[in-house]
Amino acid sequence: MRSIIPIGPFHPLQDEPENFLLTVEGETVVDIDVNLGYIHKGIELLAQQKTYDQVVFLVERICGICSITHTVCFCNAVEDLLKIEIPERAKYIRTILGEIERIHSHLLWMGLAGHFIGYNTVFMWTWKYREPILDMMEILTGNRQSCGMLKVGGVRRDLDNQKLSQLLKTLDELEPKIKMLADAVQDDPVLKARLENVGTLTRKDAIDYCVVGPTARASGVNIDVRRDDPYAAYPYLDWDVIVLNQGDVYAKFLVRVLETLESIKILRQAVQKIPAGDFQLQIREVPPGEGIGRYEAPRGEDIHYVRSNGTNFPERLKVRAPSYINIPSFYASCINQQVADVTITLAAVDPCYSCTERMISAKDIRSNHLWSQKDLIEISSQKTIKIASELGIEPDLPILKKYLLR
Amino acid sequence: MPNLSTKWLKKSPWIYHVGTGGCNNCDIEILDCLTPRFDVERFGIKLVVSPRHADVLLVSGPVSYHIKSRLQEVYRQVPKPCVVACLGACACSMGIFKDAYSVAGPVDKVIKEIDPNAIFVYVPGCPPKPETMIMGLVKALQKI
Known part of the structure; x- marks a missing residue:
């Protein structure tokens, strides 16, 4: 059975606020997610x-x-x-x-x-x-x-x-x-x-x-x-x-x-x-x-x-x-x-x-559209798939797929 | 007015540390207070892991928009009466980050939004030295 252990943002482990989501099966960690940005100051x-x-x-x-x-x-x-x-x-x-x-x-x-x-x-x-x-x-x-x-x-x-x-x-x-x-x-x-x-x-x-x-x-x-x-x-x-x-x-x-x-x-x-x-x-x-x-x-x-x-x-x-x-x-x-x-x-x-804690944003100047993380990953993975098909290789994108499924 | 809770509070204040967007400098100086050179535990001052056990809330750093609601939530959980100690120039007055776009305000402004009668102690400096922090805490206890 899978369960999620949230750690943070305020926790006794580290001084700074950050949030980890550990997906565990019993005692074993099977997935980890890190959420940052709490102390972004610009x-x-x-x-x-x-x-x-x-x-x-x-x-x-x-x-x-x-x-x-x-x-x-x-x-x-x-x-x-x-x-x-x-x-x-x-x-x-x-x-x-x-x-x-x-x-x-x-x-x-x-x-x-x-x-x-x-x-x-x-x-x-x-x-x-x-x-x-x-x-x-x-x-x-x-x-x-x-x-x-x-x-x-x-x-x-x-x-x-x-x-x-x-x-x-x-x-x-x-x-x-x-x-x-x-x-x-x-x-x-x-x-x-x-x-x-x-x-x-x-x-x-x-x-x-x-x-x-x-x-x-x-x-x-x-x-x-x-x-x-x-x-x-x-x-x-x-x-x-x-x-x-x-x-x-x-x-x-x-x-x-x-x-x-x-x-x-x-x-x-x-x-x-x-x-x-x-x-x-x-x-x-x-x-x-x-x-x-x-x-x-x-x-x-x-x-x-x-x-x-x-x-x-x-x-x-x-x-x-x-x-x-x-x-x-x-x-x-x-x-x-x-x-x-x-x-x-x-x-x-x-x-x-x-x-x-740095922030990155990508903006399309012509349409004034702010690209989100998902957009950028999608563009990137499409390009990988395109290049891979040109080279004749089956693209292997486990981490990208994980993001795209969210 | 002295009552039972303030009497015990003066003897050994327990501290909960909240980093709200500082640069780590004040945070490591707080840890420094616990280590052999300064060793505040001999006075009964102890860092606790839950705000529900705390008497004093140590806040370091300017409050960013992302952390604002979390800080207010932590303050709600602390048993009253409690003291909020603003550590460092950023927590007292936002310091160098005054004009930054993602900073909500100094600590006192954010906490007064939910509790106008909160008790504050200000420890200025960038970063305040451990001696200054201990002095600030002594002053805080006199205030209660």
């Missing part, structure tokens, strides 16, 4: 009413955890439009802030993962280790999160070299704790039993669903924007991309622990190599054109697209956050799981709904 339209300097503060508030991610990504996009190279010191400062953010975001996820499987010791420990990192952020920039440090053409404020040496001291204290956590994850029988072979995303599924970030790297897909399309100071630094092949939640946990250690490695080199000098450029005007910024967020690849018409305001800002790509992979990883395992599987991609 940031992209708002950005068109603000100047380039103000938009930086707006994109910082797309997501609180990845505040540096979105600001650097937006700045990358505008700098791509302007075709300018920012000063070396600014590049290093961006790298340092980005890696501090990656450490705190990964520790946050590990704690929450422990909480989701009912292992609150992990939750309390990792959040305790996260505090010195946030303190360091406050010492360096003035705020624990959302620090307002970035601007187009560099950074807004300089970092004090004395405070940077304090960062090294904090890292020395943090590293043994993370190593202990890495050993604990590999030795702990409870964590292993609870996470291994749960929510497995195979390499083929990972590529089919186009997942990014640690979710892809845990499934054996070797992608990382920091290496593939370098920005900031990453080309000058020596570090490794962590790739594991199992694809289960355990591998995702391990990828994040090991990436935290890599981040510490990057931070140490960046603090030692940071050059003296200018940290910002004065931007007088933005010419017409378009630019794309890419950034490896803690959750995966973030893309910002900016189009300018020569005025002070961006004509269009498009944000594609990593969770937007990772969330559909629930369909591959949650089916045939136990209900008790679904919570951790849903959390394993580190979904961030405030990043995800």
